[in-house]
Amino acid sequence: MIEPSERMTPPMPLVQPAVHSLLAVGIEQPRLDEAEDFYSAFGLHTQLEGGGMALRAATSAGPAATLREGPRRRVGHLTFAAFEEDIPRFKTHVEARGLKLIAPPRGVEPEPGSIWVGDPDGMAIQIAPGDKKTPDARRQSQLAAPAGWRHSPTRAATRPQPLRLGHTFLFSSDLERSNRFYLDVLGLGLSDGNEHVSFLHGRHGSDHHILGFGQSHAHGFHHLSFEVANIDQIGVGGQHMASLGHGGWGFGRHVAGSNWFWYIRDPWGGWIEYFCDIDYIPPGTEVPPRELAPEDSVYLWGPPMPEDFIVNPEPA
Numbered sequence: 001m002i003e004p005s006e007r008m009t010p011p012m013p014l015v016q017p018a019v020h021s022l023l024a025v026g027i028e029q030p031r032l033d034e035a036e037d038f039y040s041a042f043g044l045h046t047q048l049e050g051g052g053m054a055l056r057a058a059t060s061a062g063p064a065a066t067l068r069e070g071p072r073r074r075v076g077h078l079t080f081a082a083f084e085e086d087i088p089r090f091k092t093h094v095e096a097r098g099l100k101l102i103a104p105p106r107g108v109e110p111e112p113g114s115i116w117v118g119d120p121d122g123m124a125i126q127i128a129p130g131d132k133k134t135p136d137a138r139r140q141s142q143l144a145a146p147a148g149w150r151h152s153p154t155r156a157a158t159r160p161q162p163l164r165l166g167h168t169f170l171f172s173s174d175l176e177r178s179n180r181f182y183l184d185v186l187g188l189g190l191s192d193g194n195e196h197v198s199f200l201h202g203r204h205g206s207d208h209h210i211l212g213f214g215q216s217h218a219h220g221f222h223h224l225s226f227e228v229a230n231i232d233q234i235g236v237g238g239q240h241m242a243s244l245g246h247g248g249w250g251f252g253r254h255v256a257g258s259n260w261f262w263y264i265r266d267p268w269g270g271w272i273e274y275f276c277d278i279d280y281i282p283p284g285t286e287v288p289p290r291e292l293a294p295e296d297s298v299y300l301w302g303p304p305m306p307e308d309f310i311v312n313p314e315p316a
């Protein structure tokens with residue numbers, strides 16, 4: 001069993017303030033009743049609260065995503081965490097870049113002590129003081145194996161259990177501009193990318209990516225991604241969702257991050273991913289730029305990618 005990372009990592013002496021964790025994604029969408037069925041089947045804990053629905057994974061107390069009823073699916077905001085002593089530095093840093101702090105979106109309860117800024121596509125970004133939630137080491141998957149010589153787990157003992165939110169992947173209307181904002185203003189690092197995609201990590205030590213972007217005609221949502229303990233959990237989860245009529249794409253392996261994956265198509269034009277064994281980038285690592293070959297942008301191997309996998313449902 002993978003233990004949650006509760007260890008507090010001291011702030012690194014970075015020149016500019018940097019967020020260390022992606023805490024939650026704020027999503028608006030229709031049909032919260034359908035959302036409850038879908039996300040529960042995926043393995044998340046759903047709870048009606050604050051006029052919307054909170055989705056929680058097994059190892060974090062706070063929500064990984066908050067859903068609010070709206071006429072169409074859209075990402076309203078992202079919440080990142082930074083060390084408390086970095087929050088005043090962020091205020092100065094944001095203003096020094098000619099940006100203004102903004103008010104939280106209507107109906108969203110802000111985290112105590114947080115500040116808000118708008119990204120170049122107009123999405124609200126919350127920077128909240130808090131402990132580091134991103135793991136402090138690479139988590140290698142552990143196969144469930146009962147004691148003794150019989151190592152085959154049973155289906156009953158292998159239910160998909162998302163442990164934590166790993167990352168979200170969004171569409172950007174201007175990839176270069178988005179990269180600049182998230183690197184310069186939020187202090188993220190570029191792990192891999194090309195003119196079509198970018199994968200960004202936290203510079204206090206994090207997964208290979210806690211945020212990704214794909215170039216598109218408009219800002220939009222692509223997927224949420226949750227870590228599970230091992231490839232059995234990925235396989236059983238994907239198979240379970242398919243048995244309920246929620247098809248997807250998997251089992252496969254990415255190049256960027258080298259994680260195993262299985263994506264499930266959600267009922268609102270987006271995706272949700274099970275993953276494990278993602279690369280870890282230690283604090284202070286200078287990541288040499290790597291231009292991903294176009295054929296490496298999405299995956300190394302797996303079933304053929306569905307034709308509509310990289311479709312931004314936002315109107316042109």
Ligand SMILES: [Fe+2]
Nearest residue numbers: 169223225273
């Ligand atoms: Fe992903």
